[in-house]
Amino acid sequence: MPVVAGVDSSTQSTTVVLRDADTGATLGSGRAPHSPTFPPVSEQHPHEWWDATVAAFAGARAAASVRPDDIVAVSVAAQCHGLVPLDAKGAVIRPAKLWNDTTAAAEIAGLTEQIGGDAWTDRIGTLPPPSFTIGKLAWLKAHEPENFAALATVLLPHDYLTWRLTGGAQGGRAVTDRSDASGTGYYSAPEGGYIISVLDLVDAGKDWPAMLPEVLDASAPAGTVPSAVAAELGVRTDAVVGAGAGDQHASAVGLGVGPGEFAYVLGTSGVVFTTSENPVFDHTGIVNSVADATGRYLPLICTLNAAKVTDTVARLLGVDHAALERLALAATDGAGLRPVLVSYLDGERTPNRPRSRGLLAGISSETSREELALAAFEGVVLGMERGQRRMQQMGIPLDGRLLVTGGGAASAAYRQVVADVTGRAVEVTDAQDAVAGGAAVQAAAVLRGADIRAVRDEWAPASRVVAEPSGRDYSRLRDTYTRAADWTGLDDAFND
Structure with missing residues (x-):
């Protein structure tokens, strides 16, 4: 029986839900905790998310009584807005600043003054609050210039896990989707692309287009799971990986x-x-x-x-x-x-x-x-x-x-x-884990080559x-x- 996996990497924990790829029936789930955070400074190391993902997969497989080879597709939804900074070798430079870290309030205020609040809203649909990724990038330059100088790739939490799923520093693909990208402050969903001029206000000397993940369509594959990662995670080698999504966005699909x-x-x-x-x-x-x-x-x-x-x-x-x-x-x-x-x-x-x-x-x-x-x-x-x-x-x-x-x-x-x-x-x-369940819907859509909306409606609880x-x-x-x-x-x- 083919099985699809949906991952929800939240502030508090990682949850994995396994669903029958044909019927959408939930077969089992597993969960592993993250270390607590204490706003206004809220940080976690991305390696912790990966370890929790591995543990949650093991729990889900045991609960569902499925073998690794049964899991043929995976997609990740995660907390939005967080900054995962990688250097040129793919190493994490520092712990990720999370969505509920509000230490970039001054940087957001400064950028808003330069751009104009109404003008920024009219480009991206949102007046960015301190939680948005753009503020964290400005904070990094202002407070940790050495780390900012080492910055080579900018990922969001779900992007990082997708990158790890597809190989990480050994050939992983840096991709995102428009749902999560639209919460950065430098991506316009209405226009369908990144706004490099906003990033240039943080630092005009960076080659931002080369540092940002490719934005994929909702039903597009991000790649496949290589054998070493498949063995660690407990899924089939070459299992297809979806583009992923932000957590609330996946929840809407799961519900x-x-x-x-x-x-x-x-x-x-x-x-x-x-x-x-x-x-x-x-x-x-x-x-x-x-x-x-x-x-x-x-x-x-x-x-x-x-x-x-x-x-x-x-x-x-x-x-x-x-x-x-x-x-x-x-x-x-x-x-x-x-x-x-x-x-x-x-x-x-x-x-x-x-x-x-x-x-x-x-x-x-x-x-x-x-x-x-x-x-x-x-x-x-x-x-x-x-x-x-x-x-x-x-x-x-x-x-x-x-x-x-x-x-x-x-x-x-x-x-x-x-x-x-x-x-x-x-x-x-009846959806107990709507975010992870919605990510599993996306995994099934990618596996089938189908429109995610069709699978959403077919599997609606x-x-x-x-x-x-x-x-x-x-x-x-x-x-x-x-x-x-x-x-x-x-x-x-x-x-x-």
Whole structure:
């Protein structure tokens, strides 16, 4: 039986999902952790991702009871925006700066001033925040000039793993796809190419075209797995390798999200995305119009703080996740007068407030543990829903299913708060690992020589309603949240 593998290399771990190449049935999965990061400085060594990938493949093969020779195609989806710098020999120069590393805020601000925020948005569809790769390149030149001088190849996390899959320093292919490239700040999906003039603002002396990976179509092969890599990874020699994708982009494929449908992704970050035939251009910087993994677009908003907010509040209250959920679901309405949490714990990306901190407003001597627990869930969701409303203001249709995915999707409290805040029924799918599952869809498309959209629709998982709006009125609390979230008084108070 031919098997395809999808890889999800996230901030926290690597997951491998194995699927029947003919039917799409999930056969098994494996996972291996990454070392934790602590924003605003968030770094991991790419070698760690590869080691985790090898371990996750071993776990997936054992769970699925498949042999290495059964695995005939592989594709990788990974966290976006990270900078993997290679030297002329293909060695990693320094640990990768990840998407949630916000130390390049000053560099992004300087580039935005030179280019013009509206002009930059009109080229790439997004006003780049500090997370984008272009800022990390400028940071590297400003703070580590020797490392910048050694820079010969610029890869994103999924590009690096694809390069390793196809041979690495022994002949690996440096490629990317338009979904991940569109989150760099120097690739224009609407124009279909890199914007070298933006990179020249970082350093006009670099031969940037020679340093950047080739951008492949979604269903195009990146190459095959050579024998030495196949033996290490546990797949068939010459297994085909897909172009890969960004994580949220692959998730949209794995969930089978169509036009008008949208998803709340509750993971380390909070993401709201939908699919679109055409790009959008939001000069406020709230909505990012990145390319998707099928040749179209994926309008989205991304907040820096999501499930880790409830992790933190659970720790502060001295309870586990199950107890935090019970507390939150037991909270009374309080006529909209209960506390509200602005959950900018590690700064924030949307809105662009990298120096901000969290704010608990409206606390009184009568505040209960239940209200504090509910405020944690609401603080995450209200920030995401604010971005959703901006998407709707821009005319992006969001009248279809509302899907919830990510680690937080298993939480009854998150599901209910999303339903209550949005006033919409919440659905989940049978896809347990949507990002890795979407990468497996791409692997199957490449294996078949088929359009990825056709395989996406063929393998789309079923969904079911798991929460309905309770009728709780959020008009007053939403207004309180907005006023508290717009206060910038703490942005510099806890910074040097």
